[in-house]
Amino acid sequence: MQYRSFLFLLPFLLLHCQGTESQPSSPPADTTQAARDIAANAAGPVRVTIGAEVLLRDFLDSLKGKRVAMVANHSTRLPNRGHLVDELLERGVQVVKVFAPEHGFRGDADAGEKIANSVDPKTGLPLVSLYGDNKKPTPAQLAGVDVVIFDIQDVGVRFYTYLSTMAYVQEACAAQKIPFWILDRPNPNGWYVDGPVLEKAYSSFIGLHEIPIVHGMTLGEYAGMINEEGWLAGGVKANVKVIPCEGYRHTMRWEETGLDWIPPSPNLATPLAATLYPAICWFEPTPISVGRGTDSAFTIIGAPWLTFSETVRMDTDGSLDMHGYQVIPVEFTPRSLPGKASNPPYQDQAIPGFRILGNGGGKELMLVGVQLFELSYQSAPASAKASFFKKNFERWPGTADFRRQIETNESPVSIYESWQPAVQKFAEVRARYLMYE
Numbered sequence: 001m002q003y004r005s006f007l008f009l010l011p012f013l014l015l016h017c018q019g020t021e022s023q024p025s026s027p028p029a030d031t032t033q034a035a036r037d038i039a040a041n042a043a044g045p046v047r048v049t050i051g052a053e054v055l056l057r058d059f060l061d062s063l064k065g066k067r068v069a070m071v072a073n074h075s076t077r078l079p080n081r082g083h084l085v086d087e088l089l090e091r092g093v094q095v096v097k098v099f100a101p102e103h104g105f106r107g108d109a110d111a112g113e114k115i116a117n118s119v120d121p122k123t124g125l126p127l128v129s130l131y132g133d134n135k136k137p138t139p140a141q142l143a144g145v146d147v148v149i150f151d152i153q154d155v156g157v158r159f160y161t162y163l164s165t166m167a168y169v170q171e172a173c174a175a176q177k178i179p180f181w182i183l184d185r186p187n188p189n190g191w192y193v194d195g196p197v198l199e200k201a202y203s204s205f206i207g208l209h210e211i212p213i214v215h216g217m218t219l220g221e222y223a224g225m226i227n228e229e230g231w232l233a234g235g236v237k238a239n240v241k242v243i244p245c246e247g248y249r250h251t252m253r254w255e256e257t258g259l260d261w262i263p264p265s266p267n268l269a270t271p272l273a274a275t276l277y278p279a280i281c282w283f284e285p286t287p288i289s290v291g292r293g294t295d296s297a298f299t300i301i302g303a304p305w306l307t308f309s310e311t312v313r314m315d316t317d318g319s320l321d322m323h324g325y326q327v328i329p330v331e332f333t334p335r336s337l338p339g340k341a342s343n344p345p346y347q348d349q350a351i352p353g354f355r356i357l358g359n360g361g362g363k364e365l366m367l368v369g370v371q372l373f374e375l376s377y378q379s380a381p382a383s384a385k386a387s388f389f390k391k392n393f394e395r396w397p398g399t400a401d402f403r404r405q406i407e408t409n410e411s412p413v414s415i416y417e418s419w420q421p422a423v424q425k426f427a428e429v430r431a432r433y434l435m436y437e
Contacts, residue, residue, distance in 0.1 A: 047258030049246035051183030051220070052076070052084045052151050056091070059243060063093050066146040069137075071099045071130070071169055075153035075264045084151055084183075089123060096145065101152065101165040102131040102265070131161070135205060136168035142176050149181045150219070153264040155274045156189035158198060158213050159206040159281060159396055162264070166219055167208055167226055174238035181241045184220035184435075188254040188274045192216055192362030193430065195278060197422035198398030207398055212423050214278050214362065217430060220244060224433040242435070249437045253359070266340040267297035274298075276356055279369025282397055285390040288376050289351065293334030293344025301372065302332060302353020304346065305384065308375045323367045325358030363416070370412040377406050 056078075068088070070076070076084045088095050098105055098120065105120060105127050118127045128134075128141055142148070150169060154162045166182070173180040195213025203209070209231055215222065220242035227237050254261065254271040261271050268274050273296075280298045283290050288306070291297040314320055320327040331352050334344040356368065380388055394400050405415045 046247060047079070048186055048248045048252075050079065050185050050259070051243040051245055052078055052185075054243050054246065055149075055181075055183055056087065060091060060093065063088075063147070065094075067094050067096045067144055069097050069099060069142070069145045069148045070095055071101070071148065071150040071152065071165070073101055073105055073152055073264075075262045076151045077262055079259060085123065085125070095123075095125060097126045097128060097141075099128050099130050099137060099141075099148075099169065102161045130165050130168070135165070137172040139172075139176060142172060142178060145178055147179045147181060148173050149183065151183040151185075152219075153185050153262060154187065154219050155264055155268065155277060156187035156214060156216065156218075157278045157281070158195070158209075158211055158215060158398065160265075160277075161205055163219070163222065164205050164208050166223065167231070170223060170226060170238045170240065171232045171236070174232055174236040177239070179239045179241060180223075181243065182220045182223050184218050184242055184244045184248075186245060186248050186252065186254070186257045186259065187216070187218050187250075188271060189214050189278060189362075190216050190218060190250050191253060193427050194362050194366050194423060196397045196399045196402060196419040197426055199400075202394045202398050202400075204392070204395045206395055210426075212419070212426055213398070214366075215426075215430070216250065217433065218245070218248075218435070221430075221433045221435050224435075225430070228433070229429070244435055250434070251437070267292060269295060269297065270299070272299055272357075272359075275359070276365070279365050279372075280356070282369070282373065282402075283376070285393040285396055286376070286388055287345075287380070287384050289334060289345045289353065291332065291334070291353075292341035293337055293347060294332050296332070296355070297341070299357075300330060300332060300353055300355045301376070302330070302346070302351045303376070303380075303384070304349065304351050305379065305381055306352055306354070306376060307379055308354075311375055311378050320354075322371060323364035324360035325356055325364065325368045327368075327372070328355045328357065329353075330355045367412050367416055370415050374406055374409070374412060378409070 070085055072085055078084055078087060085095060085098060117129050120127050128137070148169060150166055152162050154160060170180050193212055193214055193216035197212050198207045198210050200210060217225070223240050223242065226232060227240055232238065248257065254274070263269050268277060277298045280290050280301065283301055287303055289302045291300040294300065308314060312320065318329040329352065331350055333348065333350045334346050336342055336344070336347060377385065377388055389403055393403060401418065
């Protein structure tokens with residue numbers, strides 16, 4: 001039977017979505033741990049049931065006799081249990097290889113570090129890197145594979161590279177006519193849509209498609225958009241099957257999912273870091289540290305000269321109340337942290353900066369990001385200002401307008417409002433692919 005996942009395009013789907021494959025109306029009793037976990041969850045406090053759990057409960061029979069390749073990393077875990085790859089092997093599923101994204105299969109590689117092909121010492125499975133020179137599985141790497149299963153925790157931000165990895169794997173599966181299954185997980189930033197929309201001229205691995213910084217979709221939903229909007233090379237469509245979460249709503253913040261936080265990459269250590277990431281990450285191609293080399297990456301910013309006292313009125317303690325978020329002065333010293341940041345900016349230097357706290361709205365967060373960026377640029381000495389925007393900076397905001405707006409001191413509100421028409425246009429397209437309330 002062929003699966004076209006985005007036969008999902010019904011106007012309103014129930015909260016507990018079913019898979020795209022028809023299922024028995026009365027499945028046999030299942031006494032597996034996965035089924036017990038789901039039953040206990042239904043009887044106790046609400047927790048989202050992730051797609052991996054639904055796979056183990058409802059879809060293992062569909063994998064009998066199939067040679068399975070996993071796209072997985074350290075976040076491919078089951079709640080309160082172990083790694084999904086280990087569990088599938090224990091259940092007799094013929095997993096033949098693992099494709100690993102940025103940060104590697106065990107999640108212990110620095111951002112941007114090239115990952116070599118290797119063998120997983122625990123399982124003996126071949127590990128094929130999808131980061132570095134080989135970002136898309138080759139026909140040879142997919143030879144002998146009957147189905148590819150993708151299960152990675154994403155953070156719902158355009159420049160987070162797992163999104164691009166999924167798109168490339170989906171494209172490779174389409175070319176080889178191999179079914180592509182996605183085990184859906186909640187999006188910690190799935191509760192809003194915002195940020196400048198990428199212009200095609202700035203497409204790269206940190207932003208393939210013309211979408212806002214915060215797209216507000218799960219990876220399963222986004223795969224449907226990729227397929228149906230013709231974003232795969234040559235307009236091909238993959239044979240996609242999404243196994244959805246149960247109990248997930250787009251209004252949820254991460255804390256409401258009931259799931260433990262497994263850092264999807266080494267420097268997003270907390271849900272707060274993932275929440276602030278869309279408004280902080282565009283500091284990366286500038287002289288401003290985002291806290292790499294500390295345990296607070298993406299919740300702090302700093303530089304040897306960073307002070308806002310000459311450009312904005314601050315509270316008596318040096319803090320700022322900014323759009324419902326708190327910006328608090330700190331000093332921090334980046335250190336070499338192998339597996340997190342081996343050579344961070346300003347290594348071993350004590351530098352002044354600011355910590356961002358709060359849990360406000362998405363619009364407010366983006367305004368905080370723009371205002372902090374503008375204040376940082378204005379406070380830079382002439383030597384730093386001359387090289388403030390590093391090579392390929394535009395790939396982060398996705399547009400050349402942002403740099404021009406910062407350089408001309410356009411107000412944060414005006415900058416924010418400038419991208420709203422394109423955001424609204426994207427939101428209308430997005431609505432066609434949503435699987436959850």
